[in-house]
Amino acid sequence: MNTIHNPESVHPPVGSYSHAIEVPPNARWLFVAGQVALSPEGGFPETFAEQCEQAWTNLYRVLESAGMSREDLVKLTIFLTREDDLPTFREVRDRVLGSVRPATTLVFIRALARPEWRVEIEGMAAKA
Numbered sequence: 001m002n003t004i005h006n007p008e009s010v011h012p013p014v015g016s017y018s019h020a021i022e023v024p025p026n027a028r029w030l031f032v033a034g035q036v037a038l039s040p041e042g043g044f045p046e047t048f049a050e051q052c053e054q055a056w057t058n059l060y061r062v063l064e065s066a067g068m069s070r071e072d073l074v075k076l077t078i079f080l081t082r083e084d085d086l087p088t089f090r091e092v093r094d095r096v097l098g099s100v101r102p103a104t105t106l107v108f109i110r111a112l113a114r115p116e117w118r119v120e121i122e123g124m125a126a127k128a
Contacts, residue, residue: 017104021074023126030066034120035059052092055121068125073102075124
């Protein structure tokens with residue numbers, strides 16, 4: 001089982017994440033490339049909220065293919081191209097992650113690989 005570390009000697013997390021996750025020895029690791037909002041058929045959602053939903057769905061499907069779930073996530077890196085998308089992203093993230101709080105970094109960038117992409121979610125998971 002992974003252990004969350006939010007020491008009192010550091011400020012509380014500013015959002016739905018943990019400062020650190022400790023992974024036990026001999027855990028199985030999965031490194032997930034950035035997931036964007038493409039469906040298996042290559043379709044692309046119209047709204048930003050739908051883009052977030054599809055990117056999370058893709059991340060969860062990759063985890064499931066390795067016998068893992070959101071509870072095994074230990075690190076996320078989120079890339080957004082528009083600061084004004086943050087409230088919508090947070091709303092979707094909080095709903096799909098539930099009580100899971102992986103260590104997370106959020107970065108605003110100028111662009112992703114395609115101009116219509118506005119969110120990319122990269123993950124690391126570990127399961128004992």
